[in-house]
Amino acid sequence: xxxxxxxxxxxxxxxxxxxxxxxxxxxxxxxxxxxxxxxxxxxxxxxxxxxxxxxxxxxxxxxxxxxxxxxxxxxxxxxxxxxxxxxxxxxxxxxxxxxxxxxxxxxxxxxxxxxxxxxxxxxxxxxxxxxxxxxxxxxxxxxxxxxxxxxxxxxxxxxxxxxxxxxxxxxxxxxxxxxxxxxxxxxxxxxxxxxxxxxxxxxxxxxxxxxxxxxxxxxxxxxxxxxxxxxxxxxxxxxxxxxxxxxxxxxxxxxxxxxxxxxxxxxxxxxxxxxxxx
Amino acid sequence: xxxxxxxxxxxxxxxxxxxxxxxxxxxxxxxxxxxxxxxxxxxxxxxxxxxxxxxxxxxxxxxxxxxxxxxxxxxxxxxxxxxxxxxxxxxxxxxxxxxxxxxxxxxxxxxxxxxxxxxxxxxxxxxxxxxxxxxxxxxxxxxxxxxxxxxxxxxxxxxxxxxxxxxxxxxxxxxxxxxxxxxxxxxxxxxxxxxxxxxxxxxxxxxxxxxxxxxxxxxxxxxxxxxxxxxxxxxxxxxxxxxxxxxxxxxxxxxxxxxxxxxxxxxxxxxxxxxxxxxxxxxxxxxxxxxxxxxxxxxxxxxxxxxxxxxxxxxxxxxxxxxxxxxxxxxxxxxxxxxxxxxxxxxxxxxxxxxxxxxxxxxxxxxxxxxxxxxxxxxxxxxxxxxxxxxxxxxxxxxxxxxxxxxxxxxxxxxxxxxxxxxxxxxxxxxxxxxxxxxxxxxxxxxxxxxxxxxxxxxxxxxxxxxxxxxxxxxxxxxxxxxxxxxxxxxxxxxxxxxxxxxxxxxxxxxxxxxxxxxxxxxxxxxxx
Numbered sequence: 001x002x003x004x005x006x007x008x009x010x011x012x013x014x015x016x017x018x019x020x021x022x023x024x025x026x027x028x029x030x031x032x033x034x035x036x037x038x039x040x041x042x043x044x045x046x047x048x049x050x051x052x053x054x055x056x057x058x059x060x061x062x063x064x065x066x067x068x069x070x071x072x073x074x075x076x077x078x079x080x081x082x083x084x085x086x087x088x089x090x091x092x093x094x095x096x097x098x099x100x101x102x103x104x105x106x107x108x109x110x111x112x113x114x115x116x117x118x119x120x121x122x123x124x125x126x127x128x129x130x131x132x133x134x135x136x137x138x139x140x141x142x143x144x145x146x147x148x149x150x151x152x153x154x155x156x157x158x159x160x161x162x163x164x165x166x167x168x169x170x171x172x173x174x175x176x177x178x179x180x181x182x183x184x185x186x187x188x189x190x191x192x193x194x195x196x197x198x199x200x201x202x203x204x205x206x207x208x209x210x211x212x213x214x215x216x217x218x219x220x221x222x223x224x225x226x227x228x229x230x231x232x233x234x235x236x237x238x239x240x241x242x243x244x245x246x247x248x249x250x251x252x253x254x255x256x257x258x259x260x261x262x263x264x265x266x267x268x269x270x271x272x273x274x275x276x277x278x
Numbered sequence: 279x280x281x282x283x284x285x286x287x288x289x290x291x292x293x294x295x296x297x298x299x300x301x302x303x304x305x306x307x308x309x310x311x312x313x314x315x316x317x318x319x320x321x322x323x324x325x326x327x328x329x330x331x332x333x334x335x336x337x338x339x340x341x342x343x344x345x346x347x348x349x350x351x352x353x354x355x356x357x358x359x360x361x362x363x364x365x366x367x368x369x370x371x372x373x374x375x376x377x378x379x380x381x382x383x384x385x386x387x388x389x390x391x392x393x394x395x396x397x398x399x400x401x402x403x404x405x406x407x408x409x410x411x412x413x414x415x416x417x418x419x420x421x422x423x424x425x426x427x428x429x430x431x432x433x434x435x436x437x438x439x440x441x442x443x444x445x446x447x448x449x450x451x452x453x454x455x456x457x458x459x460x461x462x463x464x465x466x467x468x469x470x471x472x473x474x475x476x477x478x479x480x481x482x483x484x485x486x487x488x489x490x491x492x493x494x495x496x497x498x499x500x501x502x503x504x505x506x507x508x509x510x511x512x513x514x515x516x517x518x519x520x521x522x523x524x525x526x527x528x529x530x531x532x533x534x535x536x537x538x539x540x541x542x543x544x545x546x547x548x549x550x551x552x553x554x555x556x557x558x559x560x561x562x563x564x565x566x567x568x569x570x571x572x573x574x575x576x577x578x579x580x581x582x583x584x585x586x587x588x589x590x591x592x593x594x595x596x597x598x599x600x601x602x603x604x605x606x607x608x609x610x611x612x613x614x615x616x617x618x619x620x621x622x623x624x625x626x627x628x629x630x631x632x633x634x635x636x637x638x639x640x641x642x643x644x645x646x647x648x649x650x651x652x653x654x655x656x657x658x659x660x661x662x663x664x665x666x667x668x669x670x671x672x673x674x675x676x677x678x679x680x681x682x683x684x685x686x687x688x689x690x691x692x693x694x695x696x697x698x699x700x701x702x703x704x705x706x707x708x709x710x711x712x713x714x715x716x717x718x719x720x721x722x723x724x725x726x727x728x729x730x731x732x733x734x735x736x737x738x739x740x741x742x743x744x745x746x747x748x749x750x751x752x753x754x755x756x757x758x759x760x761x762x763x764x765x766x767x768x769x770x771x772x773x774x775x776x777x778x779x780x781x782x783x784x785x786x787x788x789x790x791x792x793x794x795x796x797x798x799x800x801x802x803x804x805x806x807x
Contacts, residue, residue: 050659052580069514070580070655141677142645229645230655230670242495243648246502247518 039083047080066251089214095152104163207271211264318449321433328790334433334454360421372476374459381408427696513585530787532693535765563620570613581652598697598744630665643689645672693789778806
């Protein structure tokens, strides 16, 4: 049986190709993130500006991605929507990871707590995501905050299960046993030996959660349980587009949908590369 | 094996419906006109107040110019002291179970509705008494000019003591003397009704009606797929008429406007727990500036695609509304001056402040309503140059009631065939009571005018008082007075109807897109072979 070494004792050298791809993806993602984060300031109130004489205009050199029913530039609204989705997705993914890590750590403290956490994980995994999301978002009254909480509260179980298994395995490692035998407290072992080992898993886990969170935020908003219809969220843009689709206004749905798809795929690829690299 | 998904099942169901519909085109109509009543089809709880009760008959009806016409009552009179209505009923009216409708049923309906606390306001009714089998009297506590509205809108239910009589479950299993009877109601999905064989009037042309309760998107999709015969569509989405359908416009007194919370926020809460008051909208300068800044013609064009006109009051064009109530053109300069004079200082961030309070508040609308969303967003954009930030916020109705009703500006819609609605909207007696005066508007002089209108000796005299309540030269609820609302637009109700369907001459609809269209259902004809 191979011994498990703590990460900080392991070599950080990685096979060249995955590492290169990860760096490349990371750079692209970093650029994307900077763009999305700063879009709010760069765009100002452009996503809200109405041009009553240019309503539902198809894409052209003047209106790059066309305009919506109130003459608002779709490129600005799509970018603002992606920015908003990024914030919501990031916060929800971080919160979800935090919940997963806390519960996984809690599970290591005693057998009874472990059973309880396992039960909680199984229970949540047995309920369909979207239904639970809708219920929580509705109960919290909708809006950005409610969506973040709803997504965070429903997305942690898979990651928590992975982290818990990892922790249980680590608990049997020699250096952990030695540390315990030397009289170190459970808390010391947890924060000095176990958690540092888990951080890369958390990073990858959060990154994998992120596209999920974004998609569910968009779905929730699309269904009317999420962000306010007056916010330029991707879910709102897609829901609006549905109404106008029969009129032939294809650009209202295609571009926000494409933007969402690219962002989700981009982050998913990044997470996959990171997972392989780490 | 993978389970068939819900959309596939729905698609199959709709296809079956279409197939049935094609075969029995003359027998069955499929309508997607919305308006499913939460409380069921119980007139005592409000069913029929906005439009046609369908299952029940009313004592009187209105013709296209809103004057009362005989329905169940063939003759009616009001005593000289204006306290007693006497009505003679037709003798051939029967409920859907074949039993005759009598004066006992009418008296029971009015007496019970008065105690039920539904939307039908019968607070002025002292007692309804059956004088004989076909004569009934309605005694009032005080003269009430708008009482006739209840004769037009309150559907008659069977007496509780008779077989198949009124019970608590009546809303789910209605039985009346109207042209149709209920076959099946799947809540949230569809309602199926069939001709009432005992209906006293001419038999409707269609044996069966299927009402689909779909959202805006699904309704529009169904219309484009040819799966419905009539679909109500929001004006903004009415531009592209499906191939096999025609656009039908119904004039209406249905309006949309912004109701402002009139009280300052002092930590008070309504009985429902909803907070009361808003420090920004409590300032009349803000309300007046918004009224001056909003370009109503552009609103009608942009948000309604031209299917509407500017509104300046709750009953524009009706006899009880003051014709002088109008703003010639939007005037941002005058609005800005007004705000300057009131101490609202414009700062570098583009927002106005008064004593550190920013001119910012939520403009809440029901998130499922596209028209209100567009109106909220466009009007917010129009007042932004002034330094007032109205934040359009979409919420569910129950959330609006729980949180926003008394502290946010709300994009409401009203519009009635009776001035009684004006009384509800602006009398302090109704402050905080339901949706009507949810902004807690109160002005003793306006109250006095409204009370005088209710007690008036004639319609003409009442109209004088109704108009005075709007503006009497000194005060009023209207834009020259307290400016408690910013009325925006009057809507035209837009429907897509099958080209084979002749819907006759549609009247003027009250608020409530959908059911009011069925008021002349008996005139509808299928014109294709």
